[in-house]
Every structure is written in C-alpha cells, then in structure tokens.
Amino acid sequence: MSTIAPSSSPPVAATRPASTRGLMARAVRAALAGTPGRLRLATAVSVVACLLFGVLSFVAATSRAAALSDAQTNTSQLVRIQSIRTNLVYADANLTNAFLVGGLEPAAARRAYEQGIGAASQGLAESAANPADAVVLAKVNAVVSRYTGLVETARSNNRLGYPLGAAYLRQATDLLRSDALPPLESLGRTEQERVNHAFDRSATATIWLTIGIVVALIVLIGVQIWLGAWTHRVFNPPLVAATVIVVIVSVVLSSVMVWSQSRARHTRDGAYFLTLELTTTRTDAFDAKSDESLTLINRGNGQVYEAAFQDLAANARVLLADAARRGGADAQAARQAFAAYRATHRQIRAEDDRGSWDQAVKQATGSSAADSNAVFGQFDTASAQALDQQVRRLHEDLRSARAPLTGLAWMALVLGVVAAGAAGAGVMRRLREYR
C-alpha cells in the first residue's frame, strides 16, 4: 500500500498549491483594485510603519541596555581575572622570598603566600561562574593545585634541611609561569575584546532607532499628503495623532539615547580606560617584584630577571603617570608609592652588584618600613584603592546610563501600537466614506 500513496500524491500536491496561490493572488488583486484597494494598501502600510517604529525603538533601547550591562559584567570579570593573576604572582614572590632568607620561613611570608593562594582560589571559583571562561579556569585551577603540591614538597624538604627543596620550588615557579599565567593572560585579552565589543554594540544600537523614525515619518507624512490631495481635506485627525505620537516618542527616546551614549563613551574613555591602566600596572608591578626575588635567588646569574624587571617597571611607570594625570588623588598616591619602590629596588641592585648579596637579600626580604616588602605594600594598597574607585565609578556610570532605557523601550513599543491603531483608524474612516 505504501508504494501507491507516493505515486498518486504528486499530481494532487502539484495542482493544489498552484490553485491556492492563484486564488490568493486573485483575492489580493481584487482587494487592491481601484480606489478602495489603494486605501486598503495605505492602511496596511501606515499600520506596519507605526508597528515597525515601535518595535525598532524597543530593540534599540533594550539592545543598548543589554550591551552596557554586558560591558559592566565583562569589566568585572576582567578585573577578577587580572586579580587572580596578581594574587598568584604575589603568593609566588612571597614564597621565593621565604626561601631566600633560609631557615624556617618567616611567618609573615608564609601568611602572605597563603593569602595570595586563598584569594586566587576564591577568584577562580567566582570567575568560573561565567560559563564562557569555565573551561580555561578549570585548567588553571588544576595547575594551581599541582603548584601548591610542589610547594608543600619543597617545604618538607626545606624543613629537613635538604637543598632539594630549592629544586621543587623552582619547578613550582616554572609551572606557574608556564601553565597558569599564560591562560589567564589570554583570558584577560578575551575579556577586553568582549568589553570593547559591548561598547561597540551600544553605539550601533542608535541605527535601529534612526531607521524606525525615518520609515515611520516618511510613510505617515506620505500617506497624509496622498490622502489630503485625494480627499481635498488637509488634516486627518487620527493620522495626525499617530504622527504626533511618533514625533514625541522619537524626540524623547533620541535624546535619552544620545545622553546614554555620551555617558557610555565617557565611561569607556574614562573609568574603563583607567581600570585597564591600573590593572595592567598592578600586573606589571607584581611581576617586577617577583623578578626582583628571582634575580637574587639566581645569585649572579639572574640578569634576565633584572632585564625583565626594568621592562615591566618602565611600562608600569608610564601607565601610572598617565593614570595619575587622569585619575585623581588615589592614582597619584599609587604613582608616588611605585617611585619609592623603584628607589628601594635600585638600592637592592646596587648592594648585589657591589657583591653584598647578603645585604641585598636582607633589604629585599626584611620587614622594616624601608625594606622592599613594606615599600611595595604601600604601592599595593594605593593602587588597589585607585583601581577599586575606578571600577566603582564605571559601575555607577553604566548603571545610570542604562537605567531609563528599559522603561522607555516598553513605552515606545506600546505607543507604537497606539500610533498604529490611530493610523489604521484614520485611513479606514476614508474607506468607509468611500462606501
């Protein structure tokens, strides 16, 4: 039976659509024939134009609100990821310092290491909530586990007085630098691209609004002119009402959109830019601090680490100078603290280059206020405060920039429907008169 059905169905399938299509075409032609037809067409066009206006206004406002919200979320994620990296480098630098001193590690250095690892782990857990980054962060998390394992082996060897502990420490540091930091760096770059993309999307949202306004006004005014010429009446009140609604919504929504965009652009060039500068500065500075320890632990063969220090510190200095120029008192304090740290570093290098390695180590690892750790600690505090301030500013600015958008979007949609109703009623009135 099943073989018959397919062979018999093609003629039916072939004739029916053709006849349906023919019928519909005939019906449409009849509906649009003559003056009533043209009026029906005008009705349809004005209704569609008003609805389109409502929908496009809605899309423009909501997509900007979403884009700005994305910019906020991704900036937070960017800052979180950079701070995971900073915390790992901080933990590692303190560990290296503890080994430099020899003997039982200083309790303060151990605490700092644990704080760094704790903060990094917490950051990893929080950031992994973002599904786009979860896979990479899970890998980083696994590397951090292996890292802490190697560190504990290093410590056990150290406690037994075995120099092998230093080899485990070196393995741990290498692992962190080769397997944990690069994925975090590339994730940071991805996050930055996402923020830029979100800001771009926010800017292009205006296009939808512009298209909606232009189409609606051209159609409404065109239909009124045509209707006026044909009926010899200048105004058609419902159509005028629809036009007024469209104009008012356009004016209100456009000005809010222009305001929110200028606010977004201001944030992108201001708070967001400073956030980037400050996170980069902190990453560079922490890397440099860790290079200071690595130069010393490589005793006489650490030239590459000192060269890396110089590059990082120079970069951080340029960024901090710019941030201080734009960013106010906190960034200025961070800049001064970093200059002080650089001076301390110069003293340490001078001691080591003069052959007083012990003296250099003392200053690099000591706990007095003039020693490297304390001086760098001041930079850490000041720059963290400055960064925090910019991130907060960014959130406030973007939140206020998108606050009115969602409400206005719904209002525009509803008023678009109302305008469509009015426009339809206006033309239909002429159609009824014609009958």
Added chain:
Amino acid sequence: MRPRTLVTVALGAVSLTIVTACGSGSTPPLPSAAPQATAAEPAAATAPPLPGCSDNNKTSVESFAPGGTLATLAADSATIRKIKRRGRLIVGVSADNLLFGYRNPLTGKLEGFDIDMAKAVAASIFGTATGHVEYVVENFAQRIPDLLAGRVDIVADIMTINCARWGQIDFSTEYYHAGQQVLVRKDAPFADIKQMKGLTVCTAQGSTGSENVKRFPQVKAIQVPDISDCMVRFQEGAVDGIFSDDTVLRGFAEQDPYAKLLPRKLTNEPYGLGMPERDPTFVRYVNALLAQMRNDGAWASIYRKWLGNPPSPPPAVYGRALP
C-alpha cells in the same frame, strides 16, 4: 580612540616582556620556558679537544707547573691584581649539590667541599675569605660560558677535567677524584645500567654525564637544565634513573631513603678548578696553592669536614706546556 590604543600597545608590550623573560630563560638556572626535558642531542657546541691530549691517560689532567712561590706568582698574575683591586674573588658554584656546593636551607648560606676550596683561594689572596668571596650560582651548562664571558674568575663546581674542555678553558691540577654511577629506586630489579633496557635515564645539560650516557644505547636519555631537576623527576616517577657523578648522587641518596646507587663506577671524573685561558700565571698560582694544601693538611681537613676519613689526595700532574 587614542587612549584605548595606548593601553592596547601597553598591554602588548607587557605580554612581549613576559614572553622575553620566559624565552631567554634557558641561560639562568631558573628557566621559565624551558623546564621541559629535551631528548639527548649529539655533542653540544664544544671546541675541538686540545691536540696531544687524551682522556684515556694522564695527559688530560696535566696542568701548568707552578714554577714560583705564591707571592711571586700573585705579583705576576694580572687576574690576581684585578681581584685584589676589586676586593673580592668571584666564584662560579652550584647551589644544589649536597656536600659539594649547596645552599643550606637552614641558614641560607652556601656550603660544601667546593665552597671551601673557593674560600681557600680567596683566603690565600686576601689573608681571609670573609667578605672577599662573591658567589655566582650556575648550572653545569653555564660554567664555561660564564668563564668565557669573564662573569666569574674561577669555577669551583665539581667540574670534570677533560680534553674537550681544555680546548676552551684552563684547569688546576686534580683536587678530587669522582666517577659516574647511576641512581635508581631502592627496589629496582636490576644491578647494572646494561639491564635498564628501554628505561629513561636523566642527565643535566652541559655535564659530562650527558655525553657519557651515550655509551649505553639501551637506555633512553633525557636532559634537564639542572641536575636537581633530575631528582625531582625521579621522585615524581617520571624517570627511572639518574646518570651523574657519584658525588652528586650520594647527596641525592642522602635526601631520599628510597634511592640507591648501582655499584659499578662507569667513568673517571677528575675534578679541577676551572679558569679562563687568558692568564696561565693565575692557574700556576692556584696549582701552587693546591700543592701547599695537599702538604699542610688543609685539603685533608676539608675532606674530613664533608666526606669523612680522607684518603691521600689525588697527585698533582704537571707537564702541560705554557702557551
């Protein structure tokens, strides 16, 4: 737009810096990008061995005869004059070879047989070693480059005297006689390297072990930057054995109760202090000092301090012609 570009550029520079810091990491003992073991490669860039020198007889350990007193030689040596002006002797040492050159984790200070040899050289120049020694911690592969670059005056780092190295640097007379062995797990079911078919054996880059292991094609040899990285891999179970000097391996075995040395001594490794080729008078000075230390018991007391009852010191062999 301008500010954003600046940060992009700055971030680019940061990642570049990081890449540079890691990329050039193969030189210092803490290489960030090259921690991976590399398969053993054919002879690294070494100079051709010295003509008339053979590793199979005494010619390899022949050094320059002192031919003068410490005082006259010190006055004649440009290197010693420079060291005195500087106020300190710069010595290339290792920091991870227990008993020879290692950083004592409890004190943070460098200690060992080689460190005491270096101190003896400094003490003979300055009267006391205290405050007159600067250590440069090197891995094996850095010893010759550091000498050639003038970064160190002398290397005291369990360095084997051989003809290939005589082509690049000068050596003192022999001050310790070592040999190479293999370290394996205590429960390993073999008694000799020849039975370790297809197993992985670790050596350090730039060490004689990395060359000598090629005589045993039945094992798979890998190289790492630092010899102590071999021990980390061994403890992680990533390699089955370590091929190195007995001096190094005994230090490792002392830090790991689950390790032992295979009994057969596979090579002879005469240790000498390494110096640059440019000043044979400095080498003669060090040889005069070593001769004195062999006679007055200084060598024996250093030996006793680190290794126990001293045998008679390796004899000095002179006869190398001055350049």
